[in-house]
Amino acid sequence: QVQLVESGGGSVQAGGSLRLSCAASGYTISWFCMGWFRQAPGKEREGVAFIDSTGRVDYPDSVKGRVTIFRDDTKSTLYLQMNSLQPEDTAMYYCARGRGLYCVRSASGFGYWGQGTQVTVSS
Numbered sequence: 001q002v003q004l005v006e007s008g009g010g011s012v013q014a015g016g017s018l019r020l021s022c023a024a025s026g027y028t029i030s031w032f033c034m035g036w037f038r039q040a041p042g043k044e045r046e047g048v049a050f051i052d053s054t055g056r057v058d059y060p061d062s063v064k065g066r067v068t069i070f071r072d073d074t075k076s077t078l079y080l081q082m083n084s085l086q087p088e089d090t091a092m093y094y095c096a097r098g099r100g101l102y103c104v105r106s107a108s109g110f111g112y113w114g115q116g117t118q119v120t121v122s123s
Contacts, residue, residue: 002026002112004095009117016085016121022078022095022114030073033098035110036080038091038119048093049080050103058103063089085121092116 008020020036033052039045049069050058057069068081078095096110103109 002097004097004112004114006093006095006114006117009093009119011120011122012085014086014121014123017081017083018085018119020080020082020093020095020117020119022080024076024078024095024097027097028073029071029076029078031101033100033103033109034069034071034078035096035098035103036067036069036078037094037096037107037110038089039094040091043091045094045107047105047107050098050105051078052098052103053101058105060105082119085119087121087123089119090121091119093119 003025005023035050036048037045038048051069066084071078094116095114097112099111
């Protein structure tokens, strides 16, 4: 069955960096859109980064230039490199698999989710 397991979260100071990982199993990672979402307490889940089956990436303006999504197909692992982290980046970060080859930015376009990894940025 499809499983997504995130790791790499933690606590950093503003301006710091983190790399999140998502180990995928039960399917071929390059055959589907993959995405990273985050959710802060009291806020809606929002998309952070997306990569489709062709390798095309997409970022919302809120994080563009500070995050990079990439995958290692040989390890069936998705990554999110985050730089210049700010307190507003504090949230639970989730890895998700899309429903098809291409990505939509909405959470409704994703059918499988990991358990999440917490990122806390202090000022």
